Amino acid sequence: MFxxxxxxxxxxxxxxxxxxxxxxxxxRTGMIKQSSTGIxxxxxxxxxxxxxxxxxxxxxxxxxxxxxxxxxxIQSAEIWKExxxxxxxxxxxxRIKDRQNKEMLYGPTNEELITEIFRSSIKSYKSLPQLxxxxxxxxxxxxxxxxxxxxxxxxxxxxxYSFDLNDLExxxxxxxxxxxxxxxxxxxxxxxIPMAADTGPIGGDLSHEFIILADTGESKIxxxxxxxxxxxxxYTNQDNSINxxxxxxxxxxxxxxxxxxxxxxxxxxxxxNQIITKGIEVGHIFYFGDKYSKPxxxxxxxxxxxxxxxxxxxxxxxxxxxxxAIIESKFNNNIMKWPHSVSPFDIALIANIKKNDNQTYTKxxxxxxxxxxxxIDVVFDDTEENLSSKFKKFDLLGIPFQIILxxxxxxxxxxxxxxxxxxxxxxLEEIKNHLNxxx
Amino acid sequence: MFxxxxxxxxxxxxxxxxxxxxxxxxxRTGMIKQSSTGIxxxxxxxxxxxxxxxxxxxxxxxxxxxxxxxxxxIQSAEIWKExxxxxxxxxxxxRIKDRQNKEMLYGPTNEELITEIFRSSIKSYKSLPQLxxxxxxxxxxxxxxxxxxxxxxxxxxxxxYSFDLNDLExxxxxxxxxxxxxxxxxxxxxxxIPMAADTGPIGGDLSHEFIILADTGESKIxxxxxxxxxxxxxYTNQDNSINxxxxxxxxxxxxxxxxxxxxxxxxxxxxxNQIITKGIEVGHIFYFGDKYSKPxxxxxxxxxxxxxxxxxxxxxxxxxxxxxAIIESKFNNNIMKWPHSVSPFDIALIANIKKNDNQTYTKxxxxxxxxxxxxIDVVFDDTEENLSSKFKKFDLLGIPFQIILxxxxxxxxxxxxxxxxxxxxxxLEEIKNHLNxxx
Numbered sequence: 037m038f039x040x041x042x043x044x045x046x047x048x049x050x051x052x053x054x055x056x057x058x059x060x061x062x063x064r065t066g067m068i069k070q071s072s073t074g075i076x077x078x079x080x081x082x083x084x085x086x087x088x089x090x091x092x093x094x095x096x097x098x099x100x101x102x103x104x105x106x107x108x109x110i111q112s113a114e115i116w117k118e119x120x121x122x123x124x125x126x127x128x129x130x131r132i133k134d135r136q137n138k139e140m141l142y143g144p145t146n147e148e149l150i151t152e153i154f155r156s157s158i159k160s161y162k163s164l165p166q167l168x169x170x171x172x173x174x175x176x177x178x179x180x181x182x183x184x185x186x187x188x189x190x191x192x193x194x195x196x197y198s199f200d201l202n203d204l205e206x207x208x209x210x211x212x213x214x215x216x217x218x219x220x221x222x223x224x225x226x227x228x229i230p231m232a233a234d235t236g237p238i239g240g241d242l243s244h245e246f247i248i249l250a251d252t253g254e255s256k257i258x259x260x261x262x263x264x265x266x267x268x269x270x271y272t273n274q275d276n277s278i279n280x281x282x283x284x285x286x287x288x289x290x291x292x293x294x295x296x297x298x299x300x301x302x303x304x305x306x307x308x309n310q311i312i313t314k315g316i317e318v319g320h321i322f323y324f325g326d327k328y329s330k331p332x333x334x335x336x337x338x339x340x341x342x343x344x345x346x347x348x349x350x351x352x353x354x355x356x357x358x359x360x361a362i363i364e365s366k367f368n369n370n371i372m373k374w375p376h377s378v379s380p381f382d383i384a385l386i387a388n389i390k391k392n393d394n395q396t397y398t399k400x401x402x403x404x405x406x407x408x409x410x411x412i413d414v415v416f417d418d419t420e421e422n423l424s425s426k427f428k429k430f431d432l433l434g435i436p437f438q439i440i441l442x443x444x445x446x447x448x449x450x451x452x453x454x455x456x457x458x459x460x461x462x463x464l465e466e467i468k469n470h471l472n473x474x475x
Numbered sequence: 476m477f478x479x480x481x482x483x484x485x486x487x488x489x490x491x492x493x494x495x496x497x498x499x500x501x502x503r504t505g506m507i508k509q510s511s512t513g514i515x516x517x518x519x520x521x522x523x524x525x526x527x528x529x530x531x532x533x534x535x536x537x538x539x540x541x542x543x544x545x546x547x548x549i550q551s552a553e554i555w556k557e558x559x560x561x562x563x564x565x566x567x568x569x570r571i572k573d574r575q576n577k578e579m580l581y582g583p584t585n586e587e588l589i590t591e592i593f594r595s596s597i598k599s600y601k602s603l604p605q606l607x608x609x610x611x612x613x614x615x616x617x618x619x620x621x622x623x624x625x626x627x628x629x630x631x632x633x634x635x636y637s638f639d640l641n642d643l644e645x646x647x648x649x650x651x652x653x654x655x656x657x658x659x660x661x662x663x664x665x666x667x668i669p670m671a672a673d674t675g676p677i678g679g680d681l682s683h684e685f686i687i688l689a690d691t692g693e694s695k696i697x698x699x700x701x702x703x704x705x706x707x708x709x710y711t712n713q714d715n716s717i718n719x720x721x722x723x724x725x726x727x728x729x730x731x732x733x734x735x736x737x738x739x740x741x742x743x744x745x746x747x748n749q750i751i752t753k754g755i756e757v758g759h760i761f762y763f764g765d766k767y768s769k770p771x772x773x774x775x776x777x778x779x780x781x782x783x784x785x786x787x788x789x790x791x792x793x794x795x796x797x798x799x800a801i802i803e804s805k806f807n808n809n810i811m812k813w814p815h816s817v818s819p820f821d822i823a824l825i826a827n828i829k830k831n832d833n834q835t836y837t838k839x840x841x842x843x844x845x846x847x848x849x850x851i852d853v854v855f856d857d858t859e860e861n862l863s864s865k866f867k868k869f870d871l872l873g874i875p876f877q878i879i880l881x882x883x884x885x886x887x888x889x890x891x892x893x894x895x896x897x898x899x900x901x902x903l904e905e906i907k908n909h910l911n912x913x914x
Contacts, residue, residue: 038534043605058756071591077588083545101480104522106516108515109508110511110628130549132571134569190547
């Protein structure tokens with residue numbers, strides 16, 4: 037992609053309405069644009085990053101055998117009345133009347149609808165367990181939206197639902213998701229810690245929030261700091277391995293404030309290991325048994341003919357929010373560095389092109405062509421801006437690698453730089469190999 | 476994927492509410508499930524097909540240099556008042572009031588919002604031309620939804636927008652889209668013909684509907700049948716080549732009924748070439764100049780400092796509707812055949828497994844493992860249903876290729892069948908090579 041052609045409306049100033057760094061950076065680098073209060077359009081760079089996050093979330097869901105489907109954004113109020121949540125759910129639910137005066141709503145979550153799909157599709161215990169998920173826009177009519185896409189009205193979320201025969205099996209599904217979440221966040225370059233949490237309007241008695249540390253986070257957390265050192269890389273998605281992993285986490289105290297108990301905290305965590313800080317919730321998982329299956333009559337036939345209500349859990353990841361969460365975690369000292377897995381481009385090609393300077397342009401174009409040919413997604417800054425402005429711009433864009441075509445390059449060696457690291461002189465082949473190693 | 480694990484609620488009977496074959500097939504094969512009148516959930520098989528269609532649409536948009544972004548589903552009424560369409564647009568627009576009584580709406584299309592994004596992002600003529608698109612859910616509050624996802628309320632659409640300096644440049648953008656549409660539909664296995672059409676609520680003076688022939692279509696068309704024989708394969712996306720292609724199509728009379736004129740039809744088309752029939756609209760493109768840029772004050776600075784309103788067009792493809800349109804075109808005599816490009820699986824492995832028949836299962840599993848290892852997306856019918864039921868089921872599922880593990884297979888040769896074709900005995904390697912050739 038040529039920078040001159042990219043739809044990238046960069047702002048010169050930090051917009052004053054943006055209070056936290058992710059909101060500031062996303063507006064400044066033209067990732068998003070507010071269309072009305074708390075509702076945003078995703079411009080090409082922001083969209084691309086979100087799509088990459090979505091794909092990683094999807095792949096990790098598929099790896100544990102979850103199947104993707106897609107429920108609509110607009111739901112009928114009827115099933116929410118069946119479950120009893122239509123009245124319970126507050127004003128954050130966007131209620132709509134269609135032209136025939138039928139009560140509809142913009143789904144803030146999908147427990148009811150997936151239960152309705154399941155009950156009319158699956159009849160026998162033989163078809164269990166099932167894990168179903170979708171990635172869909174949700175709406176929450178926030179009274180005071182803030183922090184850009186971190187607390188907005190229309191947001192993109194992955195929500196999965198598990199269906200099992202009994203508590204024991206259901207816990208296995210819960211643990212699978214627990215595992216998939218840790219893997220997902222790791223691939224996104226984040227250390228997200230599962231913290232015992234309250235279940236809120238979803239309900240149930242077992243719940244974890246996955247939280248990354250950030251000063252701007254809205255979740256208060258209390259934990260044993262050693263929980264941050266658990267290495268998940270050696271675990272697999274087999275039940276035994278996942279059980280071991282769960283035990284590792286259960287060894288350490290880690291809760292959100294609704295679950296906080298001063299006495300247990302003091303007792304279970306030595307002074308020097310205590311952390312009391314803030315974080316951003318990027319995922320939340322729930323086990324709630326028959327809370328929805330019972331009122332909605334979602335049962336399966338057992339071998340003898342008896343019916344049993346299925347045991348359910350639900351599992352959310354804030355896909356659009358993760359874009360902001362990654363920025364909160366990776367944007368420091370005016371330099372952003374996207375994890376390579378979600379970077380809008382693999383590499384930036386920054387050339388010092390002056391007016392009527394055909395030579396540098398031609399050289400840069402050759403490098404560009406080589407990279408494209410080798411399936412490396414490069415953005416080429418073909419503008420005539422001066423180099424120092426270009427560097428500042430790319431510090432914000434956060435593409436982790438750069439080729440700089442300035443005074444130090446030779447005929448076949450080029451300045452190659454990791455955004456927060458040293459510069460090396462490398463050949464194109466060396467650069468290609470380096471990038472392929474990381475992929 | 477093992478069929479026994481796939482979330483695939485197949486119905487035994489054709490649901491009586493379904494009047495056309497795409498609606499019938501989609502319900503029967505568990506591709507969709509109605510969640511409320513005119514609103515559907517997409518179950519795994521249906522979802523997968525729609526995603527493949529979406530990806531082909533996306534690739535062809537990218538090839539002509541269009542950039543993807545994403546606008547929200549919920550829009551503020553304000554910009555619709557600016558353009559004057561808020562009152563004009565009828566009751567099909569789903570109007571919403573949020574908790575603060577602000578007038579919002581569920582976007583049925585995005586001319587206003589994209590114009591608003593553009594006017595606040597692009598200031599200079601130097602940044603033109605621009606092609607922007609998104610693929611997003613839309614809502615149309617149909618009074619009488621019908622034909623399943625063909626005429627429903629919540630639907631998935633690609634809509635693109637072009638921005639140019641003058642009419643001449645704008646026509647080039649229009650023609651590029653014209654070209655991309657023909658390529659897109661061809662990759663989907665469809666012969667879609669551009670027909671001169673009315674512009675309706677979008678406005679403008681130049682418009683084509685892309686239509687595929689189908690008895691159940693809601694568009695009446697009048698055309699010269701020779702237009703169906705135009706071969707687009709030798710054209711490229713260079714302006715000259717596209718001009719030639721446009722000329723080819725302009726040679727033949729082809730209009731929808733609002734544009735029909737009996738006299739010109741009789742004059743321009745010989746009796747033996749006249750077609751009067753029905754079709755399904757799968758795409759619609761418009762050129763409307765400054766219809767939106769003028770009221771919304773979307774202008775760019777010219778070289779001398781003068782401002783000019785940008786010239787715009789818009790370009791829609793019904794992504795969810797295409798799923799139904801392909802079925803209408805490819806489902807005949809109770810046999811469906813998905814084009815390989817959008818088939819839910821590359822191949823079906825149908826084994827005659829009887830109760831306690833470990834031998835056949837083991838043999839089938841080996842074939843399955845081989846295909847998976849070679850990146851062939853296979854669904855393995857591991858159930859104990861009898862073979863003739865399995866065949867009937869797969870006739871409806873429409874996966875174009877099958878390996879049948881029945882009586883005729885030898886140790887290393889297997890029955891390989893194209894769904895509407897002959898059966899051959901092939902080795903696994905031959906099957907693999909055959910599939911790779913098609914990809």
